Amino acid sequence: MLKSDVVIIGGSAAGVTAAISCKRRNPGKTVTLIRREQQVLIPCGIPYIFGTLGTPQKNLIPDTMLSGIDVNLVIDTVKEINREKKIVYTENGNDINFDKLIIATGSTPALFPIPGIDKENVFVVKKDISYLQAMLGKLNQARDIIILGGGFIGAEFADECKKGRDNNVTIIEKMPHCLQLAFDIEFCTEAESVLSGRGIKIITNQTVTGILGDKKVTAVQLENGERINADAVIISTGVVPNTELAQKAGLKISASTGAISVDRYMRVRNDNDILACGDCAVKVSYFNGIPVKTWLASIATHEARLAAANVFETRYSGLGTVGVFSTQIGDLAIGAAGLIEKQARENGYNVVIGTAKAPSKHPGGIPGAVPTMVKLIFSKNDGVLLGGEASGGACVGELINVISACIQHQMTAYEVSLFQMGTHPMLCASPIAYQIVNAAEDAVMKLK
Ligand SMILES: Cc1cc2nc3c(=O)[nH]c(=O)nc-3n(C[C@H](O)[C@H](O)[C@H](O)COP(=O)(O)OP(=O)(O)OC[C@H]3O[C@@H](n4cnc5c(N)ncnc54)[C@H](O)[C@@H]3O)c2cc1C
Incomplete structure (x- = not known):
């Protein structure tokens, strides 16, 4: 069986940063990163595949970041973590014995429980190249695109879907304004006027109660009874931490956020040989120490650096999540x-x-x-x-x-x-x- 001093599960923002930082701090230790995808997308670049970039292939994290520093890369899916034997078991038999384990399994799109969600041309924002490639093909043919959720991902998708296409794009947001969870109203209205100026229709204070059509979506039903035509629907209503492996291994999960419970050193609360970072790990507010649901790549990489620093000895504690975020809509940043x-x-x-x-x-x-x-x-x-x-x-x-x-x-x-x-x-x-x-x-x- 393979043996590695440090095993990292996950190959995106948190996993790659943890591997680089671990190797930099401990050049003599073996570091192995296991991820399930052949090529990893830059998650924050996903909306730009649909306009500015035009293809997922222009939005990849290069593997040279790992090979250049002697990190072992294993493409496989981890199916079990055995804490007693300190072994991770994978689907294709690349089982590895570890001294320390860093879990960076990220997040998946939150399920939006509305009737009709399984119809053709209804998409979530998956970090998956072939899914996004197929989605791009469908959006290129769509005349009426509906985006559920006017947060930053929804706003970025709306803006990008307009680029180079003659189509109708509508955002449906349940709050009074788009981006309202992240900004005060005056900034939301500024962003909304840029979106409107780009020909994007915004419907606020409304939720979607059903997705209509036979096999394929043809319209969405709003709670006020209105129906809006749709050839494609993009659901961007948030993510949930991916903690399936951690739960199966008996690691502590936070009841309020569903993420892996970690201390300020990113060590899992009930196993000090296992650390977690990124979207799968609990974050607490810098201001009041209360768990927050802020899932950002910038936070993921910060936590990954903390986890790497603390993997063999206790070095630095995190201060909590400040939450720093930016976006661009049209020409407005x-x-x-x-x-x-x-x-x-x-x-x-x-x-x-x-x-x-x-x-x-x-x-x-x-x-x-x-x-x-x-x-x-x-x-x-x-x-x-x-x-x-x-x-x-x-x-x-x-x-x-x-x-x-x-x-x-x-x-x-x-x-x-x-x-x-x-x-x-x-x-x-x-x-x-x-x-x-x-x-x-x-x-x-x-x-x-
Ligand atoms: C469209 C979009 C735009 C965004 N824009 C921004 C932005 O502008 N700025 C910003 O800061 N954040 C942004 N974010 C948020 C950011 O993408 C996430 O916070 C970030 O991806 C978290 O990184 P992560 O490494 O924790 O998890 P993920 O990116 O979810 O990666 C998880 C990794 O774990 C692997 N994995 C999971 N389970 C297993 C298993 N069992 N075996 C092997 N491998 C496994 C996956 O394959 C993947 O490689 C955006 C997100 C999206 C979806």
Whole structure:
């Protein structure tokens, strides 16, 4: 039987990062990664297969990331973890004895229990190349595409499905606004107006009660009785942690999130030789320590680095999930880090808001410069930064990461207002108008 010091189950964001980090920290140890697919998709790139990229083959994690650092790659499906014997058993007999095990089995689409879900041309967002290839073929022929769920995946799919196609795309969202779980209303409405401007119809405050048609979908039924024609339906209503193997092995599962219960070192609570990271593992909020259902590749890789650091000795503990996220709809980039204003108030904070708007490049006449807005949310009691949101040009992707760093360092409005930035006309706002600093100064004035 094969033996490996570390065995990792899962070959996506968490698994690959755990393997790289493990090998970097322990070059003398053998590291084996087992995954079930021949080629792994970049999960965050999936919506772009349907427009910008045009094929799943342009959206792959290269295996050279593993082969280049001497990680053993096994393509197989793990069917059982035997904790006593420390063996993982696979479907094709590639059984491996391990010293330490890292579970990174990710998530699967949440089941949406409505009648008609099994009809032809009704799709979920699976991380599976052949499924997505077939879905692409069907969407290319579809005239009326309905997207259930107006979160970031639904919005990205809607935007991409419009590209290069003469079709009707409709988002159906049960909340009053698209993206409402991630952003305050003013950012949601900005994104919605870009979606509408791209010809995408948005129906909010409605759920779908049935998917209609004989064999193939022809329409969806809304709870208000309305029927909307559909040649294809994409269900993007969330994911659930994939914990089947862990459950069978008797590992502790969190009742509130359905994910594998881990401590702040990513060690499974009832087996210290097994760690878990990514979408299959429990996350707790950075702000209040309560389990959160935030499934992001950026969190998965952070946890994978923690798991790799702690696999042979206890090194670093995680601080909890800040939740940093960005997306682009049409030409509008939007991002959020930490608590949005609504969440901060719901958490009992007395808040002070600072805002600033400036062109994304300077002077504002530079080609490609667009108005870019930053909103910062501070605690009124101690002036500490709790969260931020941004919208505008491509620089938003990194502005929101800077805001996340300020949150993790518990910087106050005063400290952020004196933060030293670097600027360049082609790349970001002018130093006079730099949005993060000016939004913080706005808050300092209100805190006085
Ligand atoms: C359409 C879409 C867009 C997204 N966009 C973003 C984004 O912009 N930014 C962001 O941060 N996040 C984004 N996410 C979320 C992100 O994709 C997930 O958080 C991330 O994929 C989690 O990585 P993971 O490695 O934990 O799990 P997964 O990506 O689910 O991978 C799990 C791995 O485990 C393997 N596996 C499972 N069971 C077994 C078994 N029994 N045997 C062997 N192998 C097994 C699978 O084959 C796979 O390789 C997006 C998700 C989707 C679906």
